[in-house]
Amino acid sequence: MHSAPTWDPQQYLRHSSHRTRPFLDLLARIPELPATAQGRPPRIADLGCGPGNVTALLAERWPDARITGFDLSPEMLEQAKKDHAGTTPGGGWLDFRPADAAHWTPDEPYDLIISNAALQWVPNHPESLPVWTEGLVPGGILAFQVPGNFTSPSHAILGELCESPQWRARLGGHGHRFVHILDAADYLTRLSDLGCTADVWETVYSQLLQGEDPVLDWVKGTALRPVLTVLDGDDEAVAEFLTQYRDLLRKAYPPGPYGTVFPFRRIFAVARKGA
Numbered sequence: 564m565h566s567a568p569t570w571d572p573q574q575y576l577r578h579s580s581h582r583t584r585p586f587l588d589l590l591a592r593i594p595e596l597p598a599t600a601q602g603r604p605p606r607i608a609d610l611g612c613g614p615g616n617v618t619a620l621l622a623e624r625w626p627d628a629r630i631t632g633f634d635l636s637p638e639m640l641e642q643a644k645k646d647h648a649g650t651t652p653g654g655g656w657l658d659f660r661p662a663d664a665a666h667w668t669p670d671e672p673y674d675l676i677i678s679n680a681a682l683q684w685v686p687n688h689p690e691s692l693p694v695w696t697e698g699l700v701p702g703g704i705l706a707f708q709v710p711g712n713f714t715s716p717s718h719a720i721l722g723e724l725c726e727s728p729q730w731r732a733r734l735g736g737h738g739h740r741f742v743h744i745l746d747a748a749d750y751l752t753r754l755s756d757l758g759c760t761a762d763v764w765e766t767v768y769s770q771l772l773q774g775e776d777p778v779l780d781w782v783k784g785t786a787l788r789p790v791l792t793v794l795d796g797d798d799e800a801v802a803e804f805l806t807q808y809r810d811l812l813r814k815a816y817p818p819g820p821y822g823t824v825f826p827f828r829r830i831f832a833v834a835r836k837g838a
């Protein structure tokens with residue numbers, strides 16, 4: 564069992580436009596919430612809310628909603644509170660609380676439980692799906708998006724480098740942490756077994772990144788967090804690891820005439836609880 568990585572909100576937000584796009588695509592498939600139909604303010608939970616920028620988009624869609632973002636990282640929660648906590652122009656509110664999604668259970672009935680790009684860090688999340696749907700009001704929605712790119716060169720190279728003779732003793736296992744993501748079809752079956760009407764799909768985004776070593780810059784905000792956490796304080800080792808990883812990434816993702824193409828597969832699910 565590895566300890567939780569430390570997060571760097573500023574590094575994560577450097578690619579916020581590419582990272583927000585899948586959230587907007589997820590949001591677009593979420594139907595009207597039961598609360599909206601009944602004229603009461605919706606109650607919404609965002610699991611693994613990060614710096615809160617996508618949580619705030621929920622308040623744009625449901626202006627009077629009472630929305631709570633939950634996250635494990637003090638750094639992310641601090642950023643989210645600073646930038647987004649408080650009452651919203653539509654009369655709702657946004658707040659942010661510490662919670663481990665691995666053990667989170669709904670403390671009251673929710674109209675929407677949503678999670679964007681976070682459940683890949685929660686190994687037992689498939690077992691939590693019944694707990695979360697149980698916590699929804701009838702007709703409530705469970706919606707999530709998880710990366711499905713763990714066999715892509717960026718992750719395969721990271722895994723191989725961590726297992727290489729030079730790094731295995733310190734970093735063994737840290738490059739292969741996401742094997743518990745299910746196939747889209749498995750999520751569909753599990754959510755249907757729970758009595759939900761489920762809409763599950765995959766999208767591969769052909770992301771065009773700019774700048775020098777943009778794929779390295781991207782993974783510094785996410786997949787590299789466990790490695791950077793283990794090597795924290797050993798600047799020489801960090802520099803050496805990053806140089807080796809960078810050189811491999813340059814070969815796998817050479818810059819093209821318009822930038823560096825970084826294909827990114829993502830899995831989406833929107834499930835409506837049976838009445």
Ligand SMILES: C[S@@+](CC[C@H](N)C(=O)[O-])C[C@H]1O[C@@H](n2cnc3c(N)ncnc32)[C@H](O)[C@@H]1O
Nearest residue numbers: 611612613634635636639663664679680681684
């Ligand atoms: C890639 S970020 C996504 C943040 C945000 N949802 C977004 O879409 O921008 C992943 C987030 O999941 C959080 N996280 C990881 N493991 C978690 C856990 N077990 N419980 C709660 N949050 C967790 C991290 O702290 C981080 O903020």
